[in-house]
Every structure is written in structure tokens, then in C-alpha cells.
Amino acid sequence: MIGASIDSARANTIFAEKWGVTFPLLCDTERVLVVAFGVDKPESPTARRTTFLIDPDGAVRKVFENVTARGHADKVLQAAREVWG
Numbered sequence: 897m898i899g900a901s902i903d904s905a906r907a908n909t910i911f912a913e914k915w916g917v918t919f920p921l922l923c924d925t926e927r928v929l930v931v932a933f934g935v936d937k938p939e940s941p942t943a944r945r946t947t948f949l950i951d952p953d954g955a956v957r958k959v960f961e962n963v964t965a966r967g968h969a970d971k972v973l974q975a976a977r978e979v980w981g
Contacts, residue, residue: 898922900929902943949975 900922901908908921922929930936930943937943947960949972958975960968 900924902927902930902941947972949979951979 897919899919902924904925905923908923911917912921924930927936933948935944935946944961945963947963948956949958951957957979960971
């Protein structure tokens with residue numbers, strides 16, 4: 897699992913410490929990833945919250961748009977089980 901944010905490294909560190917995040921958080925301050933993945937909101941200081949389930953070969957297997965935190969991890973885990981058994 898990898899997270900990505902357009903926030904600074906400092907902001908990501910604070911977020912990770914606050915919420916106990918133990919996976920890597922990429923800092924996309926130049927908005928390269930959000931543009932490449934089609935989730936940029938150029939008019940906004942944020943990107944669209946989206947989760948991509950990507951297999952080991954790099955193929956996007958499922959996209960979760962308009963993500964809200966509550967229950968999201970369970971939805972992703974269920975989708976991963978459907979893809980990989």
C-alpha cells in the first residue's frame with residue numbers, strides 16, 4: 897500500500913503521526929501523479945480522493961472514486977479478495 901498526497905512532506909508526516917499511518921506517503925507537490933491518474937482539481941488546493949487497486953503487473957484493477965474514510969478500507973480489502981481470491 898502506498899498513499900499519495902499533494903501536501904508537503906511535513907504535512908504528510910503530521911498526518912501519519914496523527915492517524916498512525918505506517919505505509920509510505922508520497923508527496924506529489926508538483927501534482928505529477930494527480931494529473932497522470934486523472935484526479936487533479938486544478939482550481940483547488942486538493943485532489944479528488946481516489947483509491948486505485950493496482951496489481952503487481954501495474955494494471956489498474958479497480959478505481960474507488962469520491963472516497964470517504966469510514967468503511968473504505970473494508971471495501972478495498974473486499975475488492976482485493978475478489979481480484980486475487
